[in-house]
Amino acid sequence: MDAYASPVFGSLPVSTLDTGLVMQVIEPVWTVKTETASRVRGRIESVLDWATVRGYRKGENPARWKGHLDHLLPRKSKIQKVKHHAALPYEEASTFVHTLHALDGVAARAFELLILTATRKSETIGACKAEVDLDAKVWTIPAERMKVPKEHRIPLCPQAIRLLRPLIEDASNESDYLFPENKTGTHLSHMALLQLLRRLERPDLTAHGFRSTFRDWARETTDYPREVAEAALAYTIRDKTEAAYARGDLFEKRRVMMEHWGRYLNTQSK
Template sequence: MPKRAKELSAIEVRRLGPGVHNVGGVAGLLMQVSDNGAQSWLLRVRVGDKRREIGLGPFPEVSLAKAREKAAEAKEAIRSGVDPVEVRKAARSALLASQRLGLTFSEAFEKYAAKKLPELRTERYRDQWRATVVKYAIPELGGMLVQDITREDILRVLHPIWETRTETATKVRQRVEKTLDYAKAAGHRTGDNPAAWRGNLELVLSSPNKIAAKENYPALQLDDAARWWADLQSRDGIGATALAFQALTASRSGAVRFATWDEIDLGARLWTIQPGRAASKIAPTGKPHRVPLTDAMIALLKALPRMGDLLFTAPRGGSLSDATLGKSMRSLHEVDVKRGGVGYVDAKTKAQAVPHGLRSCFRVWVTERTNFDGDMAEIALAHIVGSKVRQAYDRSDMIEKRRAMMDAWGRFLTGEAERKVVKIGVGG
């Protein structure tokens, strides 16, 4: 029978020097003393076919009596077929898992935003992206653990704005969904995403495209177009030139501001905008949008200075801001008002016309002043035309027919064309 270690007192334990010492009371209970005098408890024991050394804590934080109690409990557990070391590992893993799940929505949003915001091109858009979530989602969800957020919590955020601010509400939903997706991927959440649309929120909320009011941008009136164009031609500056190109092509401001020279083929007389290009409004899975270049457009392009990849470069480099084109449009209005005119305002709202409203002006011109096909106008505006079945079979973008239409539009802007343009030689 092995010799039983002497049971040391607390005072004797405190006086032990560097090394490993039996303290008695429970077989295998040891006191470790480091060279700097730090003391801690160790239980040396066999578990199955493994020899274990189990730490029981530091002395005097764990007293001698407590150490003997913990050692006895560990040995009793071993006799019951439990490995204390494995139990401790499992407990630690559970604790870490719990800590990972213990992330609030605000914390998750900040982590996701840190990864997402650098992808956004402008500071203004980054501010808007963040502001929607901060204003509408954070007050309701910010302090909640991401693991605890349910569909009812999401609906509490969306219901007040879904019918009245549908576009904003849709963006909030998408950004909350992405934040929760990020939290799940990082191990902070399990289960389905309560902010997902398909098979979830679509069952309890109205479809956005059924309830969202179409935003009508203040448009230039047809009877003002030639006068407006003449005023535009009297202005210098890259903003005015970009606005002229936007008017001639009936394109979106973003498509013009981020247009690059490698999109232009002067030989083929085409401007091709690829899917997914910045501010193109064309989904990455969509089709390229081709714009036929007329003589007026080509003359404008050839007169541009080449200052880099972009067609229209800001004075300090980089792309023009949306505000630059808006300022040019506003200046034309203000000058006309100062000379006694009515300015350039929308026929219905009397609000000052904006660059995007040039597209509406073009569309109204096609309908009211020409015999050109309406579908051609929609294609020119980069709108999706027809049902999915029709889109699958009708792959033509009517490029040459549209070239004739855009040439007639350019002549209308300059005042050269008659008010009623009759389509000749472009049908068939």
């Protein structure tokens, strides 16, 4: 607000602010710093809404988007290019996993688990021993650790079980975390997987991109329904009607798919 709104509005009374003044603030930066401009617009709208309720101004809010500024400014989706996380082609995934398997270290094991389970980086590096039931072959991530605050059950394929068992049964690891960071006493840092990619001379990749690798594999090479793959990725169903009927988590169907994924990754590509 100090950087963008104040130079235009100055000390003008809120009752004098109109669409022209709002556009003087927003328009110059809308196409070059779209997200910043969008946040500024939202803050101006909030301030003017408050001023209206308090009786300092009257009439429609000149900073409102719907039915007003959306007719004067291009939509963000038309300006911003969608930036996807760099993803490895699924045909190369098994070779990459074999490379990881040959490496020592906590980061390599965490990266393997991330790929085998199609989980997010934060979900993986923060994994606790208590979340894993080796007998039931289930990893249950509590709601507070999920991007969407909802418990997520992950069926563990045989390859994931083989990876996890020694980590859980390792008597030398007194930490509650599967992937502890010895220096800090907490879990592995967010930079650990990025540093591993740099050591492997793969700066073109990201850990998050392997979720896309999994999704591409499921879509291109299998007949598993879209909703099963999306449930594996813990995506939220956006359609409210569809979500109302989707009470289950398709766990057993996901188990079959994740075992297939594990076998695929265990067969080294040429």
